[in-house]
Amino acid sequence: MxxxxxxxxxxxxxxxxxxxxxxxxxxxxxxxxxxxxxxxxxxxxxxxxxxxxxxxxxxxxxxxxxxxxxxxxxxxxxxxxxxxxxxxxxxxxxxxxxxxxxxxxxxxxxxxxxxxxxxxxxxxxxxxxxxxxxxxxxxxxxxxxIDINRFSPPENRAAAKAACNLDPGQKIVGCFGRVRHQKGTDLFVDAMIDLLPSRPDWSAIVAGRTTAQHAAFDADLRRRVEAAGLSGRILFVGEHTDINRWYRALDLFIAPQRWEGFGLTPLEAMASAVPVVASDVGAFPELIVTGEQETGLIVKAADLSAMTQAARTFLDDDSRREAAGARGRLHVATRFAxxxxxxxxxxxxxxxxxxxxx
CATH class of the missing domain: 3.40.50.2000 (Glycogen Phosphorylase B;)
Incomplete structure (x- = not known):
């Protein structure tokens, strides 16, 4: 030092x-x-x-x-x-x-x-x-x-997916953070198990570390995914120090936390021109713009039905998703550098x- x-x-x-x-x-x-x-x-x-x-x-x-x-x-x-x-x-x-x-x-x-x-x-x-x-x-x-130069949109999102060994032809929805109940990882997985079977052009990734204390929780999530026949489309990719590269591969980000102190992940996603669905915890309601100039949607914490519906809104509307992503980048660059x-x-x-x- x-x-x-x-x-x-x-x-x-x-x-x-x-x-x-x-x-x-x-x-x-x-x-x-x-x-x-x-x-x-x-x-x-x-x-x-x-x-x-x-x-x-x-x-x-x-x-x-x-x-x-x-x-x-x-x-x-x-x-x-x-x-x-x-x-x-x-x-x-x-x-x-x-x-x-x-x-x-x-x-x-x-x-x-x-x-x-x-x-x-x-x-x-x-x-x-x-x-x-x-x-x-x-x-x-x-x-x-956040560092808006590190977290920035890709020149080509398909190429960004390929760089992460993801199928460039798939749209990707992600959930990043430690894998545990507090972070709502199970809500994300359950929502994807509901939504992905009828949307073959979408896949999902969970990125984050699982500590020994939460190993059983992680194992149960993987069993649910396997039982749903989605092991090839709901991927657990572990922890990455270059997480900015993974944001660039996304088309939608979900922050399903049950509790959060502040929470930077929505800012990192929006800075990468990715719209966000987030629970109403931490500072999330103060970070995400809803309404006419939306950069994402806020739902009640631990409400799986509301989270699934909000995700569905963006999964099924390409133009709304892309417009929200572009506004998100401008919003973060202006207010949250x-x-x-x-x-x-x-x-x-x-x-x-x-x-x-x-």
């Missing part, structure tokens, strides 16, 4: 105090390089992060009694309780020159302990309006963004430095 040699130019510290990969960790991994490209001068602190990210050493904490060049304090950007608490100790007990910012993605009422910590932040970010509604302190909504997220986060930093709430 490239440790910074001079902390005087570091304006923001992004601590990551959990080794296990999570959505929070993924946010740090994706956002920090963009923040630095925009001149925000951010370093990470803690384990479980890629070698390429700029980082500070633990001993560099001693530098935090001194403000960075040209500023009155540094930003300590926490995303978990275990990162808020050290920030409070560093600022309030050790009197280091820090302003504390917290990002919340939770969609439930916080515990008393979390509320205690959040109340001591100089700035609070909510990742969606729904998340904001659960916070009892003033906050700013800054929604996650990751540079927009970095700029929004930086505005919260500036507010905190200018005397934001504490």
């Amino acid at each position: 490239p440790f910074v040699e001079d902390m005087r130019d570091v304006n923001v510290i992004a601590p990551n105090f959990k080794r296990r990969l999570s959505g929070v960790t993924s946010t740090i991994i994706q956002l920090v390089p963009v923040q630095n490209a925009l001149g925000q001068k951010v370093v990470t602190l803690g384990p479980g992060l890629p070698e390429a990210l700029p980082a500070m050493r633990w001993r560099d904490l001693l530098c935090l009694w001194q403000a960075p060049s040209g500023r009155s304090a540094r930003i300590w950007h926490a995303r978990r309780n275990i990162e808020m608490l050290p920030g409070i100790v560093l600022r309030d007990v050790l009197r280091m020159k820090l302003k504390l910012v917290f990002t919340s993605a939770s969609q439930r009422r916080h515990s008393r302990w979390t509320r205690f910590l959040v109340a001591r932040m100089n700035g609070v970010i909510a990742t969606s309006r729904r998340t904001s509604s659960y916070l009892s302190v003033p906050n700013t909504v800054v929604m996650h963004g 990751i540079e927009n997220e970095a700029a929004g986060v930086n505005r919260v930093y500036m507010s905190a430095l200018d005397g934001g709430r504490a």
